[in-house]
Amino acid sequence: MFRRLILLAASLFVVALLAAGTFYWWVTNSLVQPLSFEGDTYTLMVEPGSTLTGLARRLHSEGLTTSPLPMQLHARLAVSGKIHTGEYLIKQGETILDLVAKLLKGDVVLHRITFPEGRTVAQWLELVAAHPILSQQPLPDIAEVSALVTDEDGETAVENAEGWFFPDTYTFPRNRSPLDIFRQAHRQMQAILAEEWRNRAPDLPLESSYEALILASIIEKETGLASERTTIAGVFVRRLNKGMRLQTDPTVIYGLGENFDGNLTRKHLGEENPYNTYLISALPPTPIANPGREAIHAALNPEPGTALYFVARGDGSHFFSNTLDQHIKAVREYQLKRSKNYRSAPAGNQ
Structure with a gap:
């Protein structure tokens, strides 16, 4: 009788080990399987307050994974740090681990706009209004743009903003304010003008x-x-x-x-x-x-x-x-x- 109990316990232990091993293999294998979607890329928008466990449920509901559990377990047991909000581009062949790495690094999609030399502020605003991404944000007017500008001492506001923005190609994440891009262009112009003036x-x-x-x-x-x-x-x-x-x-x-x-x-x-x-x-x-x-x-x-x-x-x-x-x-x-x-x-x- 005692021997039977030992054999039964041993059998149950072996079955448990096999089940645990199978489950571990399934989880780790799921983490390195390509995410499933049609087309070459898939755009994932991560809103403020999002978590990896919540995104795991979302990816499963949208058909990219067969189960939310592997990503949720990975998030709880192997991930430290917070994910970054923004727009992420998933390419064919990328896995859950690839996506988590992007989310932790903040490797968001960067869009571009080019302001050519010789254009006026009004023409820059027209380019912003025609941009497929920036046009989705509240569009500033010339008065709002002018309010960003200070003269060469960096302190005194100027009445006319013309000339104070450096023509260049600027990259930005989705949801960035157009005014932020104008502010960046103004600071760049101030720095370049000061350097050229010194020389x-x-x-x-x-x-x-x-x-x-x-x-x-x-x-x-x-x-x-x-x-x-x-x-x-x-x-x-x-x-x-x-x-x-x-x-x-x-x-x-x-x-x-x-x-x-x-x-x-x-x-x-x-x-x-x-x-x-x-x-x-x-x-x-x-x-x-x-x-x-x-x-x-x-x-x-x-x-x-x-x-x-x-x-x-x-x-x-x-x-x-x-x-x-x-x-x-x-x-x-x-x-x-x-x-x-x-x-x-x-x-x-x-």
């Missing part, structure tokens, strides 16, 4: 880094070929040194605002406004666009030379002249006899 050439006719920013925005708008950027900067710097008017069309166009219909006329050049550099003998009061680093560098490190004038050839490049007579001849050749293929900037840069 500027001597004897420039610029009293502050803000004036450099204004000049850089004009150079940005006037430049069709990157190779001409410092040459154009040299023309403007020499004109400022001589007290000459800059006489540059982009400032007039900016000053016209919504009244500009794409056709700049002689009448426009004679209209008084703070941005009409055909009438004022100095820089306009603010930048006219957001310039890139190359334009800022050119404004502060212009190419030496003698040219005081330039005119667009129609192929994106410019003809530079030392005297007014030379310039008038160039205008007649390149502006008054425009071909059908005339353009002020290279194809793709207009």
Whole structure:
């Protein structure tokens, strides 16, 4: 009788070991099995307050796993730390362990938006409004964007935000505020402008880094070929040194605002406004666009030379002249006899 009891207990122990081993194998094997879904990727949104055990139930209910138990046990017994909220992209072949690692690291999907050089704040806001992700957030207006901006000392608010945002490609997670991206772009512009100002050439006719920013925005708008950027900067710097008017069309166009219909006329050049550099003998009061680093560098490190004038050839490049007579001849050749293929900037840069 006693021997039978021992045999029964031993048999039950063996069965229990086999069951435990089988269960352990099932759990560990489930953790390394590819998650099941159709398509190449699966987007998982993790909201604030989510837990691994809760996500395990959700993944099971959405058909990605055969049971929530393996992930729940793994979460309780093997995971320390909190998961991060956000948008996660699961790729075919990835497992529960892969997903948990992403959640703990915060490896969320990053979206992108590119703000090209030479665009205004209003144009940046249009890009934000057209973005498939950012447009889902409350969209700021110019007043809200301007409220982010301080001048070069980082303390004084400015009235006009134009020029104070650095053109670049910015990455961001879903649900990030567009204002946060503008704030990042402003801080980047402040840092780059300060660095370029420290390394500027001597004897420039610029009293502050803000004036450099204004000049850089004009150079940005006037430049069709990157190779001409410092040459154009040299023309403007020499004109400022001589007290000459800059006489540059982009400032007039900016000053016209919504009244500009794409056709700049002689009448426009004679209209008084703070941005009409055909009438004022100095820089306009603010930048006219957001310039890139190359334009800022050119404004502060212009190419030496003698040219005081330039005119667009129609192929994106410019003809530079030392005297007014030379310039008038160039205008007649390149502006008054425009071909059908005339353009002020290279194809793709207009």
